[in-house]
Amino acid sequence: MNFKYYIWVILLVSSAVLLCGGQTALAQESAAAAAIVPASGPLEVIFFWVLAIMIIGSALWIALTGSVVRMAVGLFFSFGGVALLFFLLQAYFLGVVQLIVYVGGILVLVVFGIMLTSSSPHVRYQVPRMELATTGLVSLLLFMVLGHVLYHAPWSTTGPQLPVSMNELGRGLLTDYLVPFELAGVVLLVVMVGAAYLARQEKR
Amino acid sequence: MINILGQVAEGQIWQPTLTELSYFAPELVLVATLLLLLIGPLIAGRGSGATLVMVVVGMVAAVVANLLVMNQVVTGPVSGLAPAAGHMLLVDNFSIFFKFFLLLFLLGVTVLWMVGSAATERNAPEFYILLLGSMLGMSLMVSTMNLLLMVMAIELASLPSYALVAFDKRNRPGAEAAIKYVIFGGTCAAIMMYGVSLLFGVFGTLDFTRIAPQLVEIFENLAQVPASKLALLGLALLAMGAGIAFKISAVPFHFWCPDVFQGAKIEVTTWLSVASKAAGLCLLLRLLQVLAGSAHASGHGFSAAFYLQVVTGVVAVVAAVTCLLGNLAAYRQQSVKRLLAYSSIAHAGYMLMLGAIVLTGDVTQLVWQTVVIYLVMYLLMNLGAFGATALVIGQTGSDQLENFTGLGRRAPALAAGLAICLFSLVGIPPLGGFIAKWWLLWALGQAAMQQMHWWLWALLLWASFNTLLSLFYYLRVIRQMYLVNDDRPGLKVPAGGVVLINVCALLLLLSGTLLVNPIRQKVGRYTDHIFGQSPASIVQVNQPQNISGNQLDGRSRERIDTQ
Known part of the structure; x- marks a missing residue:
C-alpha cells in the first residue's frame, strides 16, 4: 500500500x-x-x-x-x-x-x-x-582520475555568452543545427517503431 | 515581435537551397523510404512481398540519387546544410562509395532474408524500418565532421541494431544478447559523449575541422602547454575513441560481439558484422585524416609531432591486439556463428592497422584505396560465409560445427561456395581476400619504407603472422565439410541461397584473377579528392549570416580542393 x-x-x-x-x-x-x-x-x-x-x-x-x-x-x-x-x-x-x-x-x-x-x-x-568490491574499486579509480584531471583543467572561457535567449536558440536549431535537429526526429521515429514492436504482444 | 517569415523572404535568415539539398538526396531518399514503410502497409498490407517492393523501390531511388550526386563531387568534396556550424554534412567520393557499399550490402542481406525467413516473417515492415534506420545512421557516420552529428549518427546506427538483435521474440538467447548489447552500447555511448563534451569545453566548437588544427598546434608545442591541459585532452580523446572502438569492436570493447552475433537472427548478424564495423572504421579514418591534413598544413609532418605518433601508436597497439585476440579465440568455438564473429574481430584488427598509417602522410591515398578494396572483398566473403551458415541453420536448426559434417557430399554447391569464401577470409591466392590482404601489407610496407620506423615493420610482420594463425580455424570448418564423413542424409537447400553464395564466391575468384587490373583502375575513382586530404580543405570559410538566397547558393557550399 x-x-x-x-x-x-x-x-x-x-x-x-x-x-x-x-x-x-x-x-x-x-x-x-x-x-x-x-x-x-x-x-x-x-x-x-x-x-x-x-x-x-x-x-x-x-x-x-x-x-x-x-x-x-x-x-x-x-x-x-x-x-x-x-x-x-x-x-x-x-x-x-x-x-x-x-x-x-x-x-x-x-x-x-x-x-x-x-x-x-x-x-x-x-x-x-x-x-x-571490483566495481567499487573501478569507480573509485575512475573518480580519482576524472576528478584530478577536471579539477586542474584550464577551461576555455570563450564559449557562448549565457543566457542564450529562446529566439537565438530556436534560430540556431533551424539554421546551424538544422541537420542534428531533424535527425533527432528520425532517431526518435525509428526507436519508437523498435520499442513498439518489442513491446507488442505477438498474436498466436 | 520578430517577423521571421519576412526575414526568410528577404534572405536574412538562412535556409537550405534546392541545390544544397540535392547533394544529400541519398539520405533524404532513405528517410522517405522509412516513411513509406511506415505508411505503405496501411494500403498494401503487412506482407513480406509488399514490403519487399517498397524496399526495392527505395533502394533503386537511392542508387539513382547517389549516381546523380556522384558526378557533382568528382573534383572535390562539398559540404553544406549549415550556414556557420562548419562541415555539418559533407559529400565526397568516398562517402559516395560508402553509400553504394551499404546499398549493395543491403541487397545481399535482403536476398538472404528472402531465402531464409521472408516466408514466415510477420513483421517485415518493422524489420526493414529498423534496418534502414541503422543504414541511415551508418551512412551519416561517414558523412560528417561535426562531433554532435557524429554522436547522433552513431546512436542512429546503434539503437535500431539493439532492437534488431532481439527481433525474433521467441528466441531467448537473442533477447539476452540484445540486453548485453544495449547495456554495453549505452555505456560506450555515454563515455563517448563525455569525451565529446570535454572537447567542446576545451575548444568551444563541435566542428572537428576546427578542432584538428588546434590539436596539432598543441601537439607541436608540447613544452609550452600545461600538463593539466594535456591530461584533459588525452582523457577526451580516449573517451571519444572508446565510442568508436565499440562500433569497430576493437579489443577492450569487443565483448558484445560474439554473444550478439550468436544470439541474433543470421541476417542481422551478417548486417552487423560488415556494415557496423565498416562505418566505425571509416569514421575513425576520416577523423585521423583530418588530423593528418592539419599536421601537413602546419608544415610539420608526422615525425615532427611526437604526440601524433602517440595517437598512431595507440591505434596500432589496439589493432595488433584485436587481431591476435580474434584469431586465438576463434579456435575453440563450436558454433560457426561465434567462430565467424571472432573472425570479424580479427578482420577489424587488420583494417584498424590502416588507421595507424593514415597519419604518416605520404601513403594516405594508398590507405583509402586499401580501405575501399578491403571493404568490398570483406563484404563478399562475409556475405558468402554467413549466407551459407544461414542455409545450414535453416535446414538443420543449429549452427554447431558438427552440422557441417560431410557438407561437401550433402550439398556440394553450397560447400564449394562456402569453402571459397573461407579460403578468401584466410587470404589465400588467387582469391579476393588475398588481394585485400596484399594491398594492406603493401600499404603497411610503403609506410614503413617512408617512415623507417621499426614498429611499422613489426606491424606488417604481425599481420602476416596473424593470417597464418587464422588459417587453422577456417580450415577446421573446411575439414569438417570435406574430410569428415558420416551417413547423414543430403540437404535440400533453397536455390536462391546457393546462387547468392556462389555469386559471392565467383566474384571473389574473379577479383583475385581477371579483375585485378580493372579494380586497380576503378578504385581511384572513389579515393581521389577525399575530404581532409589536402591542407586547403581544412580552411573553414565562415558564412556571413545576412546574405540572400541566390548568393547563398554559390557560397554556402564550398567547393574545396579542386586541383
Missing part, C-alpha cells in the same frame, strides 16, 4: 517543481535582455553547495540502497538538483528541459516501469560482494 503514496508524492512534487521551474524560466526570459550580473554572490555559493550535497547525496543513495523504489526517489532528487543547478548557472532553457525530460518524463517512466513489471514493488536488488 505504501507504494502508492510514493508515486503520488513523486508526481505531486515533480509537477510542483515543473510549474515553479517554468515560471522562473519565463520570468527570467523576459529579464534576460536586460544586463546580466555574473552569479558569484554569497547566496549563490550557499545555494550551490546545498545543491551539490543534494545531488551527490541522492546519487550515492541510488547506488547504495537495495530497494528499487528508493532508487527512483533518489533519482528524483538527483535530477531535480541538476535542474536547479542549471537555473543557478543561468541556463534556463536547459533547466526547464532537464525538468520536463528527466523529472517529468524519465523518472515517471521508471516508476511506472517498476510498478508494471515486478510482482512486488519492493524488490530487493542484491549484488554479490565480489562484484561490489
